[in-house]
Amino acid sequence: MAEKSILYDASKCTACRGCQVACKSWNEREAEKTTERGTLENPPDLSPQTWLKMELREVGNNGNLRWLFTRRSCMHCKDAACVKVCPTGALYYHPLGFVSYDRGKCSGCGYCKEFCPFDVPRLDTNRGSGLGRMDKCTACTTFGLDRIDEGYSPACVKTCPTGALTYGYRETLLTTGQARVQELIVKGYKNAYLYGDKEVGGTHVLYVLDDSPSVYGIVENPKVPGAAIAWQDVIKPLGYVAVGLVGIGLLLNVMVARAKMLNGKGEK
Ligand code: SF4
Ligand code: SF4
Incomplete structure (x- = not known):
């Protein structure tokens, strides 16, 4: 089956966080208590209740200040470290390439969290039973909440008002992403880059960046341990x-x- 992907174009994102809210809403994740931390960015980190988080970053100096936005969530690696190390088969590949997750099979061992090159899985250890469970984005393939099987796009993509998120065949999105990168280079963003094409053997979430990944705080050359x-x-x-x-x-x-x-x- 042809692989599908999500393309996130940071150069079109306004950090409205509609995607973050839509993800919580569709996947029935609870709201978390937030505090004033001197930033519009909240909550402070991914968690079992927050599978997608927008990160806001100021770069440059006073004369040349830029505000950069980044999507933080599972990258849905083609050759996923989390799937490799999961001893119970809770993490597995969806036929369209996404890394899906059967919560009922999770033993809470935490190996996926230890080995993920993007530091994505989060363990929920506050359960009455004392058992831990991992949680992360499933690209809206969670059993009972599956948008993909119904032919819909993931909730984050559906809600994005600026066209920063697109869902489609990976090959098509790679072409779209490369074309956008060329456009940005012509506009003067000489370090524009398509992230996820090659990294860790390729991912099913691709980023168009108008600067190098490190400027966005994204790990350069991630490695599967x-x-x-x-x-x-x-x-x-x-x-x-x-x-x-x-x-x-x-x-x-x-x-x-x-x-x-x-x-x-x-x-x-
Ligand atoms: S980003 Fe981490 S959790 Fe997501 S598929 Fe890759 S290894 Fe697994
Ligand atoms: S919904 Fe679209 S514009 Fe808003 S934060 Fe998410 S990606 Fe950016």
Whole structure:
């Protein structure tokens, strides 16, 4: 199936935060208590209740001050570290390429949080049961709240009033994004850049930036930690072998015990 993506064009964003509110509203996330922190940016960080957060940043000096806006949420990596390390299969690839999540399967181990190169998953540990659960953006593919299966765009895209967010086939959005970057370069933004085309093998959320990623506070050259690769390629298979050996051991135990029992009966 052809992969789909979200294109975020920072040069068209006004930081109205309609996307942030639409995400909370559609995904039934609770409002969080906010405090005056001397910024329009709130809440202070992603959380189990805030899957998408707009970040506001002032750069430059007094004579040349710029206000830059960035979307902070899951990047829906093509080769996702979180999927590699998740031991329960709670994180998985949606047929359209997004990284979906089955909350019911999450054990709360927190490996996805440790290995994500973009520091996205957040653990909810305040549960009556004492069990933790991870939470993050699912690109509106959450079971029971699935907009994508119904043929709709994600809630954030649907609500964006400026056209900064677009939903569509990844190949098409890459072309759109590259064209926009060229347009910005011609306008004098010589460091304009399309983020997510190549980073960590490609992501399903793409950013058009009118300056280099570091100016926007976005991690340059993100890397999937080697331990995540080892986890998938070595430790997980070893785990399956160990589980298999335990199973074989148990089976042998049962067979031996049964043989002994039968022999015992024969001796009487
Ligand atoms: S950004 Fe992090 S949580 Fe999202 S898909 Fe990539 S590794 Fe997983
Ligand atoms: S809804 Fe659109 S313009 Fe408003 S903050 Fe989100 S991306 Fe920016």
